[in-house]
Amino acid sequence: xxxxxxxxxxxxxxxxxxxxxxxxxxxxxxxxxxxxxxxxxxxxxxxxxxxxxxxxxxxxxxxxxxxxxxxxxxxxxxxxxxxxxxxxxxxxxxxxxxxxxxxxxxxxxxxxxxxxxxxxxxxxxxxxxxxxxxxxxxxxxxxxxxxxxxxxxxxxxxxxxxxxxxxxxxxxxxxxxxxxxxxxxxxxxxxxxxxxxxxxxxxxxxxxxxxxxxxxxxxxxxxxxxxxxxxxxxxxxxxxxxxxxxxxxxxxxxxxxxxxxxxxxxxxxxxxxxxxxxxxxxxxxxxxxxxxxxxxxxxxxxxxxxxxxxxxxxxxxxxxxxxxxxxxxxxxx
Numbered sequence: 001x002x003x004x005x006x007x008x009x010x011x012x013x014x015x016x017x018x019x020x021x022x023x024x025x026x027x028x029x030x031x032x033x034x035x036x037x038x039x040x041x042x043x044x045x046x047x048x049x050x051x052x053x054x055x056x057x058x059x060x061x062x063x064x065x066x067x068x069x070x071x072x073x074x075x076x077x078x079x080x081x082x083x084x085x086x087x088x089x090x091x092x093x094x095x096x097x098x099x100x101x102x103x104x105x106x107x108x109x110x111x112x113x114x115x116x117x118x119x120x121x122x123x124x125x126x127x128x129x130x131x132x133x134x135x136x137x138x139x140x141x142x143x144x145x146x147x148x149x150x151x152x153x154x155x156x157x158x159x160x161x162x163x164x165x166x167x168x169x170x171x172x173x174x175x176x177x178x179x180x181x182x183x184x185x186x187x188x189x190x191x192x193x194x195x196x197x198x199x200x201x202x203x204x205x206x207x208x209x210x211x212x213x214x215x216x217x218x219x220x221x222x223x224x225x226x227x228x229x230x231x232x233x234x235x236x237x238x239x240x241x242x243x244x245x246x247x248x249x250x251x252x253x254x255x256x257x258x259x260x261x262x263x264x265x266x267x268x269x270x271x272x273x274x275x276x277x278x279x280x281x282x283x284x285x286x287x288x289x290x291x292x293x294x295x296x297x298x299x300x301x302x303x304x305x306x307x308x309x310x311x312x313x314x315x316x317x318x319x320x321x322x323x324x325x326x327x328x329x330x331x332x333x
Contacts, residue, residue, distance in 0.1 A: 031276065032310045034283025035303050036070040037329040042300045043074055047081030051301030055085055055096055059103035063317040064307035066106040072323035079107050086115025094133050095140030097122055098147035105150040108319040112151075120151050131158030138166055139175045142207035150316035155215040163208050164218055171220070171227030172200025173208050187243055201242035202231055206255035210314045213263035225265060228256055236289060238274030249288035250278045250302040254309025262314035275309050278302070282331035298331055 039061055043049055051057035062078050065071035082100050085091055091100050101119050104111040111119045123144050126134035133144045145159045166178025173179075174188040176198045185191045189199040205224055212218035233240055238248030239256045253275045260267050278286045278295060286295035287302040308317070 028310055031279055031283070032068045032307060033070060033327065034329070035279065035285065035307050035310065036065060036068040036283075037326045038283040038298070038303050038331050039064065039300065039307070040071055040074045040326045041329040041331065043077065047077035047079075049078065049300060049304065051299075051304055055082065055091060056099050057301060057304060058082060059096075059099035061304050062103035063106045063315065064304050065323060066317050066319060067308045067311045067313035069321065070324050070326045072325070074326065075107050075323060079103070079109060083115040086117050086119070091115070091117070091119070093140070094123060094126065094136040095143045098140065098143035101147040102143075102150050102316045105147075106317040106319060111147075120148075123147060127156075127158070129158075131156075131160070131162035133159070137176050138163065138173050138178060139204045139207060142173075142204065142211045145211040146207065146316045149211070149214075150318065155217060157217065160212050160215070160218060163212060164221070167208075167221050167224075168200040169222065170200050170230065171222035171224045172202070172205040172231070174198045174200050175204045199243050200227065202228065202239045202252045203241060203255050206252075206259040207315070209259040210262040213259070214314070224259070225263075228259070229268070232268070233274070236274050236277070237268075237270035238278075240288070247288055248274050248278070250275060250285045250299070250309075251287070251305035253278075254306045257309040257312060258314040261312045272309075275306060279306070280331065283329055284331045 039049065048054045048058045049061040058078050058081055062075050065075050082091070082103060086100060091097055097119050100114070101111040101123070104114050104119070112121070123133060133141055136144060141159065141163055145156055145163065148156045148159070167173055168179045168188040169186045179188050183190055187199040190196040205227060209224050228239065231239060231243065231246060233246045233248045236248035238253035240246040240249055241252050253271070257267060257271060257275065280286065280295070280298060284298035285302040285306045286297065287299040288296050290296060308315070
């Protein structure tokens with residue numbers, strides 16, 4: 001090989017090495033910035049982010065921006081929207097109140113005096129001797145537990161106990177209620193009942209793990225990470241919602257990543273890549289994959305949900321350094 005050709009090969013090899021090293025170190029911040037830009041571009045004039053639900057998704061977006069370290073203007077507008085909705089009496093239900101509490105804390109605001117409401121008391125006054133918050137589902141109980149941790153920095157042990165005793169035999173938790181040994185199967189849900197749509201799912205399980213694991217005070221009856229192993233999508237490497245719906249989706253995969261991080265447990269190989277593969281070059285995330293192996297369209301809710309997975313930030317998200325601005329997005333409308 002000639003000297004000139006040898007030099008070209010050496011330069012090309014060095015460039016490849018540098019690009020590979022840079023991708024490992026800088027890809028996630030760049031991806032996060034572009035994802036935040038896409039979310040910012042979809043904010044309505046009233047400050048909301050109408051994804052899965054206007055109030056819940058707006059609260060989630062606040063946490064996502066803070067986790068990304070971007071979007072002060074967008075956070076301020078979103079908090080204004082949430083205050084108005086709270087003042088109007090539209091923030092109801094344990095789970096929704098808990099999300100708004102966590103958004104307020106993430107933004108550095110006081111949830112005890114938010115939109116003329118004491119949202120913290122609205123949660124705590126419902127707690128029963130069993131530890132359950134009112135008639136909360138397991139999903140909402142986990143959110144409320146996270147919200148109380150965000151506010152106090154401590155842990156609600158009676159809420160932990162209620163959650164721990166609700167674990168399904170497969171190691172997961174189902175959305176609606178604690179496991180009932182007399183009527184439910186290994187994956188929870190009532191066997192043979194076509195109207196019982198809830199079985200152990202990755203989203204609820206992730207929230208429970210995030211609520212309990214950092215305290216070091218939870219003793220699992222079954223290792224929830226064995227559940228995550230069992231429900232993992234073998235084709236794409238991420239997680240879907242539940243048994244029979246294992247195809248990787250951005251929200252579920254991000255939540256499971258957050259669970260691993262919250263428990264200081266090493267991510268399975270390929271888990272982070274599975275989330276990244278759902279991101280478009282412009283920054284938006286697809287919700288999932290089609291049967292033809294294509295990503296679904298650019299999705300606001302999926303992008304909001306993906307950001308805490310990209311940044312590996314479990315809930316609750318706490319305020320940090322002042323937020324930067326977000327660049328303009330190149331994602332088509």
